[in-house]
Amino acid sequence: MKLSGKTALVTGGAQGLGRAAAVAMAREGAALVVADLLGELAEQTAEELRADGAEALAVVADVGNPESVSKAFANTQKKFGRLDILVNNAGIAPNRLLMEQSLDEWEKVLRTNLTGTFLCTKAAVPMMEEVGGGAIINIASISGQRGATGRSAYGVSKAGIIQLTKIMAVEFADKNIRVNAIAPGPIQTAITDHSSGTVENYLSRIPMRSYGTPEAIGAAALFLASDDASYTTGHVLNVDGGFEAAGLMFPKEDLAAPAGT
Template sequence: MAADAHADTVFSVAGKTALVTGASSGLGAHFARALAGRGANVVLAARRRQRLETLAEEIELGGGRACVATLDVTSAASVGEAVAAGVSAFGALDILVNNAGIGEGRLLLDTTDAQWRRIMAVNLDGAFRVAREAARAMAKSGGGAIVNIASVLSFEVQSGSGAYAAAKAGVVQMTRAMALELARHNIRVNAIAPGYFLSEMTEAYFATDAGQAMMRALPHGRPGNACELEGALLLLASDAGSYLTGTTIMVDGGHSLLMP
C-alpha cells in the first residue's frame, strides 16, 4: 500500500496547470481529458473554439477545471494570448502538451512551396513558438515540463510523408536543444513519438488498402488507442520524470522494430 501511495504521488499532476494545444479533437482532446481527470487544471487551446467549449463543459461537469483559448500556432500574438490566458485563469503554467499539428500525404515532387511551408509553419515553427512562450512563463514561476508530440515518422520516412516527416524530425532535435538550454530554468523538455493511433487525422488512412496493409505488418497488428499514450504523458508531465529531459519516448506498438 505504501508503494502504491508513492506511485500515486510521484505521478500526480493534481493542482498543476497544463496547456494542451490541438485540444479540439483527436489525441489533443484525449490528453486534456487524461490530465483533467487526474486533477490538473487544463487550458484547452486550438482554432475550433466551439469544440473547445464543449470539451471544457464536459471536463467541468466531471469535476475538473478548464478554460478555453482560441489558438493559431502560426501567429506569435495568438500564442502569447493563449499562454497568458492560462496564467491568468490558474496563476501559473506548469505543463505544456505541444500537440497541435496537421498532416497531408503528398509526394515531394508534387509538393508546392506553399504546401511545404504550411506543414512546417504548423508542425515545426508552431511547435517552437508555443514551447518558447510556455517556457518563458514557466521560467518566471520556477520551472515546468514541456512534452512535445513528435511522431514515429521523426525517425523513418514513407512515400508521401516527406514534409510531415521532416517537420517531426525537427521537433525531436528542437526538443533536445531546448532541454539543454532550459535546464537552467528547471524546465524539462521531452517528446512522445506516437506510431499509428486512431484519431481524426488517421481515420481515412486506416480505411485504405495501404492503411490496412500497414496494420497487418505491425507486430501487434493494430493501431494504438489514445489511452495507451497516457503512461508516457504522465511520466513526462509529472515528478516521476524529474530526471528525464531531452528524451523522446516512442509509443508505437513495435513499429520502430520494422525500421531498417
C-alpha cells in the first residue's frame, strides 16, 4: 500500500475527478477527507470509501471562504491528527465569451479555482510541516495552456494555478513538500456540458481520439501523491490524450510516400 498511514484531503471530492482521486488514494491505504460545498454528496462519497475499507470524513467547505477552509482543516486535524496530501481540485467552469462575462462571474471563478487553491494550501502547509513533509496536487486544465472561446476567467484561473504550482514547488522544497499540477483534457463529469458539436471538435484535435476518464486523473493524482514521485516537483502532468502536444495533424494520405517509392 503506497499511502498507508497518510491522510489526504480532496477539495471538491464529492464527485467527478476529485472523487476518483479520493478513491485511488483510499485504495492505497490513505485516510480521506472529502471536502465539498455539497455536504450530502460528500457524505455519500465518504460512506462509499468507508464501505471499501478506508477511513473517511466528509466536511462541508467552501474553498473560497477563509473561515470555511480553516474549519475544514481543523476538523481534519481533530479526526486524523495529521495531513500529508492535499488535492486542490474544487472548481467551477462557466463557459462564456469575455464580452458577455459579468465582473461577478469573473470574480467567482477566480475566487473558487485560484484563491481556493491559495487558501487551502496556506491551511495545509503548517500541518504538512508538522509531519515532516507532504504532497500537493493542483488540478489545472488544458484551458490554462491553450487559447479557446469562452474560457477567459476559467483559463486564466487555470493558468494561474500552473504558475502557482511552480512557485509553491520552489518555496516549499525545503519543507519537503512537493507540489505538482495535473492538466486534464475533456472528461465527462457534472462540470462538462458538451454539445455533440463540441465533442466532435475536441475529438478532431485529440490525437488519441477519445475523452479521458476520471480514473485516469485518479491514477495520476495517486502517482504524484506517492513516493513514486519522490523527485518530482513543480511539474504539470497533462492527462489529455495528447491535446496539448498537438498542432496540425496531417491526414496520413496527405503525407509524402516513403522515400525511394
